[in-house]
């Protein structure tokens with residue numbers, strides 16, 4: 001295999017070009033090989049190995065408990081399956097806040113041990129030193145502003161952020177700081193649509209919205225939510241594209257019936 005053929009089709013530069021020509025960016029999460037293989041084959045632009053793995057894969061209440069080693073495990077599985085999409089990996093809570101050397105070490109581990117394309121970090125001015133240090137090492141960063149779930153204990157709720165003028169002004173400032181530092185894109189989570197549209201128009205880099213309206217340059221959803229696997233979560237911004245909870249429940253119930261009634265396996269299903 002040549003070196004060129006290992007480079008994925010979607011690059012950070014390509015996302016900027018998509019924004020320039022007004023083509024929307026589609027991003028979804030994945031956390032394992034089998035799902036990532038299906039998602040990548042659809043032609044999705046970006047696969048996010050989100051720290052939402054803590055919720056949907058591990059069953060934690062918040063994203064805080066997931067470790068760097070666990071994120072690396074998920075990311076390696078996704079990268080092995082992905083030929084086309086850009087793979088972005090969340091730096092988990094506690095691996096970059098407050099110490100830019102620790103942040104760089106965490107980012108380097110993700111890039112070296114997973115062969116992903118980029119990392120994502122939550123926050124603005126307060127993490128700027130870490131962002132700059134990681135970018136200096138040549139590691140692409142996707143920012144994340146608005147509702148930043150790693151700060152849930154500071155916010156106290158998962159409600160819409162930046163509704164008040166002071167917080168909105170800080171978000172706009174942070175978005176510009178991240179762009180000026182060299183981030184290639186920025187997630188805007190659960191903020192008013194008008195604010196997200198303004199930020200998207202002011203920035204040259206693409207914004208990827210989740211609960212931030214149609215004015216963003218792209219959209220992201222957690223795959224378990226949009227496929228209806230995780231039915232306990234129904235925010236207004238979530239569109240369900242399938243009801244896999246019902247499909248899986250039906251299939252598993254049928255299997256149990258078939259085993260108990262001696263219908264499975266039949267003669268053709270044995271050796």
Ligand code: KIV
Pocket residue numbers: 029048049050051052053090187189210220221222
């Ligand atoms: O962890 C995640 O899945 C995310 C998205 C919701 C943007 O950060």
